[in-house]
Amino acid sequence: MTRRILHVDYSLCIGCETCEGVCDFIHGGRPNIKVYYTITGIPVPINCRHCEKAPCMDVCPAGAIYRDSDGAVIINPNKCIGCLMCLAACPFGVPTFDVKLKAVTKCDMCADRRRLGTAPACAEMCPAGAIFFGKPEEVEEKVRRRTAEKIARERLAAVNLEGVGRML
Numbered sequence: 001m002t003r004r005i006l007h008v009d010y011s012l013c014i015g016c017e018t019c020e021g022v023c024d025f026i027h028g029g030r031p032n033i034k035v036y037y038t039i040t041g042i043p044v045p046i047n048c049r050h051c052e053k054a055p056c057m058d059v060c061p062a063g064a065i066y067r068d069s070d071g072a073v074i075i076n077p078n079k080c081i082g083c084l085m086c087l088a089a090c091p092f093g094v095p096t097f098d099v100k101l102k103a104v105t106k107c108d109m110c111a112d113r114r115r116l117g118t119a120p121a122c123a124e125m126c127p128a129g130a131i132f133f134g135k136p137e138e139v140e141e142k143v144r145r146r147t148a149e150k151i152a153r154e155r156l157a158a159v160n161l162e163g164v165g166r167m168l
């Protein structure tokens, strides 16, 4: 198994809701990523973390939740008995009960797209580059680089301001 992760960098999110829109389109009006807002208006996209130790998988008494070859946590709707134990166990409030399907559903990390070798749609479409998909070490490297660039930009801005202050 080559583990892949889907990481959202909240500091880069601009609240455009493209991720939610594209997920809604792909999943027939049932988006698996949702953009919430703090009381001060900061956007926070919430999606399944495909946790390394997934509480939803641990509590499912029907064995309906499993991990696929990329490490994504998947629900098999045919095995789901609708007990809602995974809803109670997920710390992020991710799984939802689909009344039509009579089963719980959640993000499958765009399994169909992954089979074709493409990234999940939210990661592919985010215009701010706030959603990273890849091997853990690749994502870690990207996050490290972004953080370093941010610190460098802030330091440069501080130095420039100091220079302007001295000229006045």
Ligand code: SF4
Residues within 6 Å of the ligand: 008, 012, 013, 014, 015, 016, 017, 018, 019, 020, 035, 043, 045, 125, 126, 127, 128, 129, 130, 131
């Ligand atoms: S698409 Fe990207 S920038 Fe837009 S809301 Fe989603 S995470 Fe934020």
Ligand code: SF4
Residues within 6 Å of the ligand: 047, 048, 049, 050, 051, 054, 055, 056, 057, 073, 089, 090, 091, 092, 093, 094, 095, 106
């Ligand atoms: S549904 Fe919740 S507990 Fe399960 S893998 Fe996703 S974030 Fe983790």
